[in-house]
Amino acid sequence: MKKILKIQPLHDLLITLGLLLLTTVLTFLLFFFISRNSANVAIFYIIGIMTIARYTNGYFFGILASFFSIIFINCFFTYPYFSINFSISDYPFTFTCMLALSLITSTTTTNLKKQTEILALHERQLIEAEKEKMRANLLRAISHDLRTPLTSILGYISSIEANANDYNPREYQELIHHIHDDASWLLNMVENLLSVTKIQTGDSKLNTIPEIVDEVIAESIIRFKKRMPYANIDVTIPSEILMVPMDAMLIEQVLINLMENAYTHSQSTKPIQLIVENHPQDICFRIIDQGIGLQEEQLEHLFDGTYSNASSSDVRKGMGIGLSICNTIITAHKGKIIAKNHTEGAEFLFTLPKEESHA
Numbered sequence: 418m419k420k421i422l423k424i425q426p427l428h429d430l431l432i433t434l435g436l437l438l439l440t441t442v443l444t445f446l447l448f449f450f451i452s453r454n455s456a457n458v459a460i461f462y463i464i465g466i467m468t469i470a471r472y473t474n475g476y477f478f479g480i481l482a483s484f485f486s487i488i489f490i491n492c493f494f495t496y497p498y499f500s501i502n503f504s505i506s507d508y509p510f511t512f513t514c515m516l517a518l519s520l521i522t523s524t525t526t527t528n529l530k531k532q533t534e535i536l537a538l539h540e541r542q543l544i545e546a547e548k549e550k551m552r553a554n555l556l557r558a559i560s561h562d563l564r565t566p567l568t569s570i571l572g573y574i575s576s577i578e579a580n581a582n583d584y585n586p587r588e589y590q591e592l593i594h595h596i597h598d599d600a601s602w603l604l605n606m607v608e609n610l611l612s613v614t615k616i617q618t619g620d621s622k623l624n625t626i627p628e629i630v631d632e633v634i635a636e637s638i639i640r641f642k643k644r645m646p647y648a649n650i651d652v653t654i655p656s657e658i659l660m661v662p663m664d665a666m667l668i669e670q671v672l673i674n675l676m677e678n679a680y681t682h683s684q685s686t687k688p689i690q691l692i693v694e695n696h697p698q699d700i701c702f703r704i705i706d707q708g709i710g711l712q713e714e715q716l717e718h719l720f721d722g723t724y725s726n727a728s729s730s731d732v733r734k735g736m737g738i739g740l741s742i743c744n745t746i747i748t749a750h751k752g753k754i755i756a757k758n759h760t761e762g763a764e765f766l767f768t769l770p771k772e773e774s775h776a
Contacts, residue, residue: 425474429473429474429478430478432469432472432473432478433469433473433478433481433482436465436468436469436472436482437465437469437482437485437486437489439465440461440462440464440465440486441489441493443461444457444458444461444462444493444494445493447461448493448494458490458494459490462486462489462490463518465482465486466479466482466483466486466518466522467518467522469482470482470522470526471522471526474527474530475527476520476524476527479520479522480520483518488501563603563606566599566600566602566603567599567603569595569599570596570599570600573592573595573596573599574596576592577589577592601644605644605677608670610742623664623667623749623750624664625662625663625664625750626662626663627660627661627662628660628661628662628663628665628668629658629659629660630654630659630660630661630693630700631654631658631659632665633663633665633668633669633672634652634654634672634691634693636665636669637668637669637672637673637676638650638652638672638676638691640669640673641672641673641676641677644673644677645676645677645680648676648680648689649687649688649689650676650688650689650690650691651688651689651690651691652691652692652693653690653691653692653693654693655693655694655695657695659693659695659700660771661700661769661770661771662750662769662770662771662772663750663769664750667746667749667750668746668750668769670742670746671743671746671747671754671767672691672702672704674739674740674742674743675704675743675765676689676691676704677739678739678740678765679704679705679706679708679763679765680706682708682709683706683707683708683709683762683763684708684709685706685707685708685709685762687706687707687708688707689704689705689706690703690704690705690706691703691704691705692705696768698770698771698772699752699768699769699770699771700768700769700771701766701767701768702766702767702768702769703764703765703766704764704765704766705759705762705763705764706762706763706764707761707762708761708762708763709762710758710759710762710763711756711757711758711763713758716756716757716758719740719756720740720741720743720744720754720756740756743767747767747768747769750769750770751770752767752768752769752770753767753768754766754767754768755767
């Protein structure tokens with residue numbers, strides 16, 4: 418901070434000298450080669466003073482620019498040229514006017530800078546508050562989605578330890594299956610959390626490279642089928658090769674999350690549709706199920722980590738954390754994700770821009 422305070426006056430001085438030099442050169446070219454109109458000289462220096470007041474801090478450098486402007490006008494643009502003569506009666510008035518203009522401009526720009534800084538501070542505070550809210554929602558979702566299967570696993574293991582000799586092979590195998598199912602779900606949640614850690618804190622920028630959409634879709638389906646071998650997926654992809662800047666592993670995680678939600682929560686045995694559409698500015702991915710749909714009153718909270726499907730028969734597999742992570746990943750890719758109901762179920766849709774955003 419101290420280093421910045423030391424550098425700032427030097428920075429302002431260099432701006433002042435540079436703009437005064439530029440103004441003098443332009444005025445010199447205008448006056449001696451185009452038109453010797455004294456009004457033009459005054460206008461050029463007034464513009465220079467206003468610019469200096471705008472891009473420097475405080476009042477000193479604007480006043481300094483006014484003082485040197487009067488000297489330069491006297492020396493270079495008043496007869497006899499290239500000599501200083503302050504005996505002209507109008508100069509005190511001219512200097513006073515330029516000084517007043519400099520003070521007014523400096524005061525205005527200083528106040529504007531302060532207001533801009535205050536607005537920027539408020540904006541940063543709002544962003545931090547929103548991030549804190551998202552972190553709180555995410556922690557709440559994590560505690561819910563991880564605690565319940567862990568409790569179930571501990572309960573199954575305790576039951577086996579206490580009554581190992583009382584179970585027949587079929588019951589024993591069923592308990593092992595429940596433990597395996599819960600452990601798989603926990604692994605899925607850990608993969609989701611690891612995916613989010615790849616996104617940099619703060620500006621959420623990613624190191625993206627152009628990827629072939631067909632390959633990303635194929636890999637996500639392979640990974641999904643390992644978890645849900647009985648799920649049916651109908652894929653529709655344009656015939657042309659589509660290349661999109663992305664982090665392929667993160668987008669695969671989004672596709673897996675959405676397909677898994679569709680399979681788990683739709684309560685339908687009909688195939689899940691995965692449709693890719695080629696739009697002028699982006700590529701659209703649509704995951705459509707033929708199930709019970711989403712609760713209309715909670716659509717706006719689907720992606721903030723607070724959503725819970727009270728009607729689901731499997732309360733341990735909430736959608737909150739998965740959809741919150743999907744939203745984080747797509748937002749980091751400068752895309753959009755939405756959810757809506759259709760006549761026979763639910764649809765999740767997200768877009769990825771075709772060109773890398775440098776904003």
